[in-house]
Amino acid sequence: MADAIAYSGLSKTYGRGRDALTAVRETTLSVPWGQVIGLLGPNGAGKTTIIKMTAGLITPTSGTVRIGGSDIRRDRAEAVRLIGAVLEGSRNVYWPMSAWENLLYFGRLKGLRGAEVRPRARRLLTELGLWERRHQVVGGFSRGMQQKVAVAAALITDPRILLLDEPTLGLDVEAARTVRDWIARLARDEGKTIVLTTHQLQVAQELSDRIAVIREGEIIADLPTAELLARHAENRFEVRLDAPLDGLRASIPEGARVSEDGAETRIVLPDADTGALYEFLDRLKESGAPLTAVARAQPSLEEIFIRLVHDEPAGGRVA
Amino acid sequence: MTRFLVAIGNEISKGLRFAWSERLQILIELPMFGVFILLLGPLLGAGADIVGGDVAWRLDNHTTSVMLVWFLPFMFFYMQVVKMFWRLLAEIQTGTIEQVYLSPLPSWLVIAAGRIVAALIETIVVAAGTFAIVAPFTDIRIDWSPAALLPASMIMLAGTGVSLIIAGATLVWKRIQLVNDTVLTMVMLFSASAIPLIAVPGWWAAIGHFFPLTDGVGSLYRTLFTDQPVTDPWGVGGLVWLIVVSLAYLAAGIAAFGLGERTAKRRGTLGRY
Numbered sequence: 001m002a003d004a005i006a007y008s009g010l011s012k013t014y015g016r017g018r019d020a021l022t023a024v025r026e027t028t029l030s031v032p033w034g035q036v037i038g039l040l041g042p043n044g045a046g047k048t049t050i051i052k053m054t055a056g057l058i059t060p061t062s063g064t065v066r067i068g069g070s071d072i073r074r075d076r077a078e079a080v081r082l083i084g085a086v087l088e089g090s091r092n093v094y095w096p097m098s099a100w101e102n103l104l105y106f107g108r109l110k111g112l113r114g115a116e117v118r119p120r121a122r123r124l125l126t127e128l129g130l131w132e133r134r135h136q137v138v139g140g141f142s143r144g145m146q147q148k149v150a151v152a153a154a155l156i157t158d159p160r161i162l163l164l165d166e167p168t169l170g171l172d173v174e175a176a177r178t179v180r181d182w183i184a185r186l187a188r189d190e191g192k193t194i195v196l197t198t199h200q201l202q203v204a205q206e207l208s209d210r211i212a213v214i215r216e217g218e219i220i221a222d223l224p225t226a227e228l229l230a231r232h233a234e235n236r237f238e239v240r241l242d243a244p245l246d247g248l249r250a251s252i253p254e255g256a257r258v259s260e261d262g263a264e265t266r267i268v269l270p271d272a273d274t275g276a277l278y279e280f281l282d283r284l285k286e287s288g289a290p291l292t293a294v295a296r297a298q299p300s301l302e303e304i305f306i307r308l309v310h311d312e313p314a315g316g317r318v319a
Numbered sequence: 320m321t322r323f324l325v326a327i328g329n330e331i332s333k334g335l336r337f338a339w340s341e342r343l344q345i346l347i348e349l350p351m352f353g354v355f356i357l358l359l360g361p362l363l364g365a366g367a368d369i370v371g372g373d374v375a376w377r378l379d380n381h382t383t384s385v386m387l388v389w390f391l392p393f394m395f396f397y398m399q400v401v402k403m404f405w406r407l408l409a410e411i412q413t414g415t416i417e418q419v420y421l422s423p424l425p426s427w428l429v430i431a432a433g434r435i436v437a438a439l440i441e442t443i444v445v446a447a448g449t450f451a452i453v454a455p456f457t458d459i460r461i462d463w464s465p466a467a468l469l470p471a472s473m474i475m476l477a478g479t480g481v482s483l484i485i486a487g488a489t490l491v492w493k494r495i496q497l498v499n500d501t502v503l504t505m506v507m508l509f510s511a512s513a514i515p516l517i518a519v520p521g522w523w524a525a526i527g528h529f530f531p532l533t534d535g536v537g538s539l540y541r542t543l544f545t546d547q548p549v550t551d552p553w554g555v556g557g558l559v560w561l562i563v564v565s566l567a568y569l570a571a572g573i574a575a576f577g578l579g580e581r582t583a584k585r586r587g588t589l590g591r592y
Contacts, residue, residue, distance in 0.1 A: 052587065055417075055421060056420070056584075057417050057584065058587040058589070059585045080421050080422065081423045084421075087417055087590070089414065090413070090414025091414055092414065093415065093418070094333075094413075094415055095413070096336070096337065097333075105329060108325050108326065108328075108329040109329060109418075110421070110423060111322045111423055113321075113325055
């Protein structure tokens with residue numbers, strides 16, 4: 001069975017000559033059915049270009065995109081039938097129309113009949129808490145509600161693949177949480193294949209089975225999320241104090257990293273030598289420093305991401 | 320086939336939904352055409368009187384009737400081109416066009432066909448309103464003939480072609496309002512050579528054949544005001560010019576739209592303003 005998404009030698013260069021800008025370079029990657037892949041990268045890394053090439057909205061300079069085995073350029077109709085998308089920087093739905101009208105419109109646009117669309121629209125609007133306001137124009141909704149309508153419109157044909165480009169961008173905390181919970185539910189309960197781009201790395205870590213980091217159009221790391229975290233896990237200890245370091249500096253083992261945030265101090269010991277740890281803890285005890293935590297050091301996805309985009313990739317698949 | 324019909328119905332319904340939301344604008348536009356005819360009518364063919372400062376402000380039945388046959392096709396052109404341009408531009412600005420392109424149906428169907436039919440329905444409303452405004456001022460005399468359906472159909476095809484050319488150009492260059500206005504003005508001015516109200520030089524009439532409306536209006540004039548059959552092949556409004564020019568504009572429109580679409584996708588600017 002063909003993968004949900006397969007990129008082969010995918011490249012995109014905008015413009016020509018001296019003004020040419022390569023947004024995506026020779027990307028080859030496959031996403032199996034049911035997987036949630038997070039595409040992470042700084043602004044201008046090529047994430048949106050990849051998403052739009054996946055949807056057939058941008059023509060690649062070279063290479064192919066296959067959706068469920070169908071080439072997005074040659075078998076566009078077959079390929080887009082499998083896709084629903086919420087695109088960044090776009091309204092995605094018509095603001096002068098109501099939520100109900102939007103869902104009916106997009107359902108029919110994608111080849112469904114009214115009788116097929118209506119029950120789905122009802123279910124989606126109910127689940128997203130918009131049923132009572134279904135006949136109000138979307139332009140009058142809050143940003144979070146508009147994004148919910150956009151998600152519902154993307155799901156109206158029950159597509160097997162969802163392309164979500166910054167789906168929580170600009171949403172308040174509560175709306176972002178609703179959209180995030182929905183994405184998690186779609187992946188967990190409905191087995192959707194999801195390509196997600198976001199700058200909120202916590203969201204990516206929470207939702208993605210796999211993370212691909214893009215830098216200047218190149219995939220520099222591509223691993224299952226747990227493996228990416230494990231590969232970058234540090235065999236070190238982290239000690240947290242609820243006090244500034246001040247007079248304790250002399251007690252810190254050589255090579256330790258210290259970061260202070262207000263009254264809190266975080267000390268990462270250079271290796272996993274428990275002897276050194278106990279020795280350091282003894283010194284802290286003697287000084288009466290208020291210890292708040294001792295744990296094995298685990299960098300967050302954000303730390304790993306920053307290291308990857310600024311340095312050479314450490315471990316994992318290097319594109 | 321059913322999916323196609325559902326999709327066309329869907330686009331027409333959306334187009335009319337937007338037309339309804341622009342009803343105030345249409346209501347403002349509607350009397351403009353009527354007022355234009357009422358003001359221009361007394362001046363046409365009265366050059367000497369104008370120079371002498373002695374214009375009789377009254378409408379001539381025949382002149383006004385011929386003007387209507389000139390103006391109503393132009394209104395169709397105007398509505399097709401202007402509505403297609405502004406609505407497409409609005410979809411590009413808001414980014415909804417990218418969602419429309421995620422349809423498995425052919426893009427000419429979802430982007431163009433529904434909008435064309437919606438604009439046609441709007442035009443009928445505006446044309447009826449214009450007729451209703453002008454009719455009380457003079458006795459409109461147009462001898463209706465089924466033969467007029469041929470030039471009317473060709474005018475629709477040519478108008479569709481021109482709106483597709485504009486749509487293709489809008490996908491690529493976005494802000495082409497000035498081009499639209501220029502095209503529409505030229506179409507109107509050159510189509511004047513098809514009716515015997517304004518004297519135009521020979522070169523003007525010759526060039527006029529290559530504009531999309533001229534022979535349509537000429538053929539309508541022949542059919543509705545003269546004894547000439549619609550099948551006469553040559554001259555202004557001749558069958559050969561009518562069919563060749565109309566179909567050529569339709570073909571050029573389909574090609575230009577496809578080219579514009581491919582260019583926008585290649586440049587990555589489909590949904591970028």
